[in-house]
Amino acid sequence: MGFPLFSYFLCFLLFFPNFSMQSSRRASVIRLPNGDSYGHPFDPTRVTQISWHPRAFLYRNFLTDAECDHLIQLAKDKLEKSMVADNESGQSIESEVRTSSGMFLNKAQDEVVAGVESRISAWTFLPVENGESMQILHYENGQKYEPHWDYFHDKANQALGGHRIATVLMYLSNVQKGGETVFPESEIKESQPKANEDWSECAKRGYAVKPRKGDALLFFSLHPNATTDVLSLHGSCPVIEGEKWSATKWIHVRNFDKSGSTSDDECKDENVNCPVWAAAGECKKNPVYMVGSGEGVGYCRKSCKVC
Template sequence: MKQTVTPALRQWIIEQASAGFAPDAVLEAMKSSGWDEDVAISAMESTLREHLQSQNKSATRASPPAADVPRTASPVVARPASSLPDVALSGAANQIDVGDGLVEVIASLINPRVLVLGHFLSDEECDGLIAAARPRMARSLTVETKSGGEELNPDRTSNGMFFTRGQTPLIERIEARIARLVNWPLENGEGLQVLHYRPGAEYKPHYDYFDPKEPGTPTIVKRGGQRVATLIMYLNEPTRGGATVFPDIGLEVAPLRGNAVFFSYDKPEPSTRSLHGGTPVLEGEKWVATKWLREGVFT
């Protein structure tokens, strides 16, 4: 089928160049979204050449339709809901077929997009993740937004570690299930992170996207663009405390073994109401696994 280079696609290419994305990254984003390589190269070359010739004219900044562009939009541009990871719900169905089993839909919010899911992981999978992660745990770090590196943060008092994508058969199976659940390319996911919270440990309310106003953000988003969604999976149940809270919408999700909570955010702004945190563990311990999803291929 012939692929048509639309004005919306040309505008998207200009926005990516203006945002500092390298041509190779833009090309890979187009290819991963289904564009033929020759068409993509021709579109990039002609668009950027014409843009350079007409820089004295004001460029239109309207966001392009999701059907016409790849899924790696500029980190400061809001994406249509159709271009975000999401769980496809059909009618009144309260279960989702993820290929290797059924996942329950416990609660679903449209705006902001939040879903609480039951039986996403089996007991054996929860135990396997904890056992594989336990020997490698260290004090959790957060992104250092000034430089794009990492730092200790007093708001986050857990221990944690990262698996590389597809590192073990167990990780590979869970990542494939996530990709099917939210209809998002597997390669657009960061490595799975496992966190351990002892009594008193917490993660105060925060956003998962990278603040575009911070000087380190351009460095961070070179590895796959902005974060656009999060999936938190509960690997055990603390005796008391440890809930995941969304202060802006008054939602509190209990940390039940095998369950998960999914939420997305269409732009890196507080208006997404994606503020969330982990309340202090009051008794027992809490283990969770987190998957962050990016706009483009995470390298």
């Protein structure tokens, strides 16, 4: 006998009690617990799956024009040359691989930033506290970011919240030409028509997404089993005409706000649902999150009886 649909709904309310469904003539949308900046709702009907390998999704009009302009205004007089993480030390270093300028906002810096962060959490089903501070980036003519992975190669960065599991890239401006986000190893790169001159040569080397003000691109750097996805290789093509503004939110597998890892001799659960998950067998099914690995301790060590 199948599990009743109503029971699924009750489970949803149990784990997400603050979400409510609000109907309209066009579609149902999820409105965030305390409203959202500019009253902008999370609307899953505007999300399109563009690739399964890597997993990537495009959300049209994720941000309002007012939100885009506000984020740019917060950043425009605080920009510095963008850095990259050194593969050995994990330190931030300058590199010609990345020639943009940027800056980090504070988490929940104001009502708009907090609203965008909560909307990202609703879309990705990943906790707000797992995200890094939002980075605002500015690309001028010829500036780019060569193809790279968002997951880490060094242990130092992996110790801070674990690998980056997902990236939400929000476009804050239109670009006359160039500036596309390209996935050179996407399995569907050959199926995307690029015969016209609207695409840059860089964009023709993989599956590409054009920057459009307000749109957001979500892609995953890890597979569902938490192993790294080499197909998530991506880059920002050089801007040919105009300028490009974007906002990036990197999200980790664990809480990024925690100052340091839980010590091995501290036995506790980090989530109120740990006993329920442990009873359901998640300690064995999902040991990296529940128990931990060489990269860090898990979130449900007490319920999994490993300490």
